[in-house]
Amino acid sequence: MTVMDPTLEEVKKRAEEREVLLDLENVSLSFGGVKAITNISFNIKKGEIRAIIGPNGAGKTSMLNVINGFYQPQEGVITFNGEKRRSMKPHLAVSQGIARTFQNVALFKGMSTLDNIMAGRATRMKQNLFWQMLYWGPAQREEIEHRKKVEEIIDFLEIQHIRRTPVGTLPYGLQKRVELARALAMEPELLLLDEPMAGMNLEEKEDMSRFILDVNDQLGTTIALIEHDMGVVMDLSDRVVVLDYGRKIADGVPEEVQSNPEVIDAYLGVSH
Amino acid sequence: MQVPPSAGMDTFPQLLIRNAREWGDRPAYREKDLGIWQSWTWREVLGEVRKLSLGLKSLGCKEGDKVAVIGANRPHLYWVFAAVQALGGIPIPVYSDSVAEEIGYVLGHAEVRFAVVEDQEQVDKLLEMSEKLPLLEHIIYEDPKGLRDYDHTSLHRYLSVQEAGQTLLDNDEKLADDWFDAVNAGKSEDVAVILYTSGTTGRPKGVMLTFNNLVVAVQNANKFDNLDENADTVAYLPMAWVGDHVFSYAQCLTAGYCVNCPEGPETVSIDRKEIAPTYMFAPPRVFEGMLTHITVRMEDAGKMKKKLFDYFLAYANQVGERILNGEKVSLFERMKYAVGEFCVYGPLKNEMGFSRVRVAYTAGEAIGPEIFKFYRSIGLNLKQLYGQTESSVFITSQPDGQIYADTVGVPMPDVEVKIAESGEVMYRSPGAFLGYYKNDEATKDTKTEDGWVHTGDAGMFLENGHLKIIDRAKDVGKLTDGSMFAPKYIENKLKFFPNIKEAVTFGNERDYVCAFVNIDLVAVGNWAERNNIAYASYQELAAHPDVYKTIQSHVDQVNKDLSEEPMMAGAQIKRFLVLHKELDPDDGELTRTQKVRRNFVADRYAPLIEAFYAGETSKHVVTEVTFEDGRQGTIEATVEIRDMDTHSTKAMSAIGEAAE
Numbered sequence A: 001m002t003v004m005d006p007t008l009e010e011v012k013k014r015a016e017e018r019e020v021l022l023d024l025e026n027v028s029l030s031f032g033g034v035k036a037i038t039n040i041s042f043n044i045k046k047g048e049i050r051a052i053i054g055p056n057g058a059g060k061t062s063m064l065n066v067i068n069g070f071y072q073p074q075e076g077v078i079t080f081n082g083e084k085r086r087s088m089k090p091h092l093a094v095s096q097g098i099a100r101t102f103q104n105v106a107l108f109k110g111m112s113t114l115d116n117i118m119a120g121r122a123t124r125m126k127q128n129l130f131w132q133m134l135y136w137g138p139a140q141r142e143e144i145e146h147r148k149k150v151e152e153i154i155d156f157l158e159i160q161h162i163r164r165t166p167v168g169t170l171p172y173g174l175q176k177r178v179e180l181a182r183a184l185a186m187e188p189e190l191l192l193l194d195e196p197m198a199g200m201n202l203e204e205k206e207d208m209s210r211f212i213l214d215v216n217d218q219l220g221t222t223i224a225l226i227e228h229d230m231g232v233v234m235d236l237s238d239r240v241v242v243l244d245y246g247r248k249i250a251d252g253v254p255e256e257v258q259s260n261p262e263v264i265d266a267y268l269g270v271s272h
Numbered sequence B: 001m002q003v004p005p006s007a008g009m010d011t012f013p014q015l016l017i018r019n020a021r022e023w024g025d026r027p028a029y030r031e032k033d034l035g036i037w038q039s040w041t042w043r044e045v046l047g048e049v050r051k052l053s054l055g056l057k058s059l060g061c062k063e064g065d066k067v068a069v070i071g072a073n074r075p076h077l078y079w080v081f082a083a084v085q086a087l088g089g090i091p092i093p094v095y096s097d098s099v100a101e102e103i104g105y106v107l108g109h110a111e112v113r114f115a116v117v118e119d120q121e122q123v124d125k126l127l128e129m130s131e132k133l134p135l136l137e138h139i140i141y142e143d144p145k146g147l148r149d150y151d152h153t154s155l156h157r158y159l160s161v162q163e164a165g166q167t168l169l170d171n172d173e174k175l176a177d178d179w180f181d182a183v184n185a186g187k188s189e190d191v192a193v194i195l196y197t198s199g200t201t202g203r204p205k206g207v208m209l210t211f212n213n214l215v216v217a218v219q220n221a222n223k224f225d226n227l228d229e230n231a232d233t234v235a236y237l238p239m240a241w242v243g244d245h246v247f248s249y250a251q252c253l254t255a256g257y258c259v260n261c262p263e264g265p266e267t268v269s270i271d272r273k274e275i276a277p278t279y280m281f282a283p284p285r286v287f288e289g290m291l292t293h294i295t296v297r298m299e300d301a302g303k304m305k306k307k308l309f310d311y312f313l314a315y316a317n318q319v320g321e322r323i324l325n326g327e328k329v330s331l332f333e334r335m336k337y338a339v340g341e342f343c344v345y346g347p348l349k350n351e352m353g354f355s356r357v358r359v360a361y362t363a364g365e366a367i368g369p370e371i372f373k374f375y376r377s378i379g380l381n382l383k384q385l386y387g388q389t390e391s392s393v394f395i396t397s398q399p400d401g402q403i404y405a406d407t408v409g410v411p412m413p414d415v416e417v418k419i420a421e422s423g424e425v426m427y428r429s430p431g432a433f434l435g436y437y438k439n440d441e442a443t444k445d446t447k448t449e450d451g452w453v454h455t456g457d458a459g460m461f462l463e464n465g466h467l468k469i470i471d472r473a474k475d476v477g478k479l480t481d482g483s484m485f486a487p488k489y490i491e492n493k494l495k496f497f498p499n500i501k502e503a504v505t506f507g508n509e510r511d512y513v514c515a516f517v518n519i520d521l522v523a524v525g526n527w528a529e530r531n532n533i534a535y536a537s538y539q540e541l542a543a544h545p546d547v548y549k550t551i552q553s554h555v556d557q558v559n560k561d562l563s564e565e566p567m568m569a570g571a572q573i574k575r576f577l578v579l580h581k582e583l584d585p586d587d588g589e590l591t592r593t594q595k596v597r598r599n600f601v602a603d604r605y606a607p608l609i610e611a612f613y614a615g616e617t618s619k620h621v622v623t624e625v626t627f628e629d630g631r632q633g634t635i636e637a638t639v640e641i642r643d644m645d646t647h648s649t650k651a652m653s654a655i656g657e658a659a660e
Helices: A008-017 A060-067 A090-096 A113-119 A129-134 A138-156 A172-185 A202-218 A230-236 A254-259 A261-268 B012-022 B042-058 B075-086 B100-109 B120-128 B158-171 B173-184 B211-224 B242-255 B265-275 B284-299 B303-324 B331-352 B369-377 B440-446 B487-495 B521-530 B538-542 B545-563 B598-604 B606-614 B650-659
Strands: A020-031 A034-045 A049-053 A075-080 A083-085 A098-101 A190-194 A222-226 A239-244 A247-252 B027-033 B036-041 B066-070 B090-094 B114-117 B138-141 B155-157 B191-196 B206-210 B232-234 B258-261 B279-281 B359-362 B382-386 B416-419 B424-428 B453-461 B467-472 B500-506 B513-519 B573-578 B618-626 B632-643
Touching: A008 A254, A020 A060, A020 A222, A034 A060, A034 A075, A034 A222, A034 A239, A034 A247, A049 A060, A049 A202, A049 A230, A060 A190, A060 A222, A090 A098, A098 A172, A113 A138, A113 A172, A129 A138, A138 A172, A138 A202, A172 A190, A172 A202, A202 A222, A202 A230, A230 A254, A239 A254, A239 A261, A247 A254, A247 A261, A254 A261, B012 B042, B012 B075, B012 B173, B012 B211, B012 B242, B027 B042, B027 B075, B027 B265, B036 B042, B042 B075, B042 B158, B042 B173, B066 B075, B066 B100, B075 B090, B075 B173, B075 B242, B075 B258, B090 B100, B100 B120, B114 B120, B120 B138, B138 B158, B155 B158, B158 B173, B191 B211, B191 B242, B206 B211, B211 B242, B232 B242, B232 B265, B232 B279, B242 B258, B242 B279, B265 B331, B284 B303, B284 B331, B284 B369, B284 B521, B303 B331, B303 B369, B369 B382, B416 B453, B440 B453, B467 B487, B487 B500, B487 B513, B487 B545, B500 B598, B513 B521, B513 B538, B513 B545, B513 B606, B521 B538, B521 B545, B545 B573, B545 B632, B573 B606, B598 B606, B606 B618, B606 B632
Parallel strands: A049 A222, A049 A239, A098 A190, A190 A222, B027 B258, B066 B090, B066 B114, B090 B191, B114 B138, B138 B155, B232 B258, B279 B359, B359 B382, B513 B573
Antiparallel strands: A020 A034, A020 A075, A075 A083, A239 A247, B027 B036, B191 B206, B416 B424, B424 B453, B453 B467, B500 B513, B573 B632, B618 B632
16 A cells, blocks of 8 residues: 655646646736846646745745735736636735635634634625624534534644644644644645745744645645745655745656756856 | 333343343433434343344353453443343453454453454454464454454354344244343352453453342442432443452442443543543543643633632632531531532533542542542542452442541441451451362462451551551562561652652562652643753653652652651651653553553663662663554663652650650
């Protein structure tokens, strides 16, 4: 029952067969005179784990911000699920099925794990504030339904023991996991993870890797991830796009990217 | 479902049928899942067990087959015991935190054909060992997470095995009766279960217990503590350990009470609080841990609360135990205690999940007298018992009202106990095991022809008829000057200090006694935080001069205590060190039940022991460690060794003689 490592051709073939979920065409973003992203095109396919890597300041986080509508690119077209758009608001991105976590944990620190994850379901609740406050009839039924979903996520990410703990008091690794849980509560089609393993120790990284693979495999969620730990990137991702100074310098399966001379230069540094 | 009218009460499946008939609608097992307590009545459990049993049968499980059960405490895994026993098979629970090789050894030795496991983690371990386990045919897993893409030719989901059983039932009306007939054909002298002892020395041995062993021992225990179908317990100790097998399976089926399974190992304390069990068992370290936790939290409490807490705890110390023992206590004292109960003891017990406890047991290790007294003084009926896997747990136990911190009580009904000439405790009881599986030699060494079993523990009877255990018989040695050296006895005294988590002493055939100490990271870490002491690791904190100073004062106190006991006074600790790493089962230093493997530790840290007796004051050591992911690494440190003054025994023994 051993799982054979697929050959490079097989990996490529599998990637090609997949349907495109998100397509970026010639996207450029600048702040005044600073060009954050220059004419970048790449796509994310359904069901894959897509890594975005690059040295500091390469424009990775800006890229995620463009994808989830936080930044409006000056040029280029973004197609998500067949719908073209250039500008939209983050909450619209959420309702279209794009969720994300942040580089620096952005949870409600005084609230419990459970409440934080419940907050992730806010956009899916239909009852208005008044009925929710009364907690009666349809509002009650709705809340119970959402709570069930949240409990499934808690079970999935194995955080039962901190259900009632205020997240501010939790260790960093667990906070990151709660943030992932909150993003999952939106039941996204595309999940953007901004450095999910930054500042973690080896054990926490292993746990997080396991959960990312599980999310991708069991829930079928497409994942775009920014990560600096190359070991993690190469092990987890199906395809990698490499940015440097706002430009795309490589795109392909991990083995290809790893041996690309430009990527090696960008990481090891050459005189520009 | 039709529950047949009559069934014997010799085997656990037969008892299950009785329970389904007598208490069909009462809860038998509960489990917290998705944040809600799910429960199964006795009738439902019988249905689940029958489905599973027939499903296993359709996979080829038959009389005499061994079935391994590996996982955390889940109702579904407890049902496997009954399902296998109903087919005449023998279940073998295995420690779920064991590494693949350890599991492989047990499964290979026991010639296991089926394994029912909890999740992917256990499946992976078994697949890793599959080449060495040619007899293992089917693996059945409970939680499908992560297992979707596995090859399912010999891998089955628990639910689908049950469904297969249900389909068979639906298609053949006679099958249900046949199954009940097969259950009724079970005999009390059949082997019910094989429990592998974790073993402080050598390979684990498979202890065969018959239905008769377990049922009789457990019925006596139920009578002893008046346990009936109204009790509630929480199952959280390893399923492979005899204690859990008895408390969460044998006793539960015999008395008909309800077993509650927590969500996971980390939620036990939360879940215990919600359930508030009436009958509970915990090894001393759990009680120690809870007390440490409370003490640490009270340090952070407001002034008023802290004062109230201290005042009433001091008061409880005076009268609490007398009230619990039913002694004469004045009305005023009772009233004041009641106020304390309302303000402090009640909330405290509620916090720990003890509000409804009628009987709580601790065993496995000696418990600190202070800790023991603390719990009893706040009104928790905590008692000690003495037992082992080979005796189906119960050898001696403390009857209500006759509780002494340093004894393990009087022999249980039907149990005979004697002290051999060598000082070893021996017993003869209906619970005494049949033998070790495939190891007649060890059986002969342990069990005499006329049924007396060697416990391997040195002990003595006190004047009040209570048994006192001193140490493992083979560990008791002598110093070169001839004075008795009982390492465990000294180590326990050290471990009673909250700052000390583990201690290992050496001295057999040496000139004096030396000790390794492991600090308790919770207690000492908290102290460090309060005193603005920064540390990055266990190693760094352990080597801190102030920590050394504290530990030194504890060692001194132990020496003082020892000097007051004529038999032990010669074995005071002359030199000690605080070890640079925590003793860990992954490194083989502790057993899976957290007991120190003395000889292994002695070999591993031989340079440190040499340094003890060579008189060195510090020693540089490099130690190999196994990380949690199985990788190997090394840590190195320079460990400081400190000398201690010993206390003279004369003054004290003179008083002792005068008192006698």
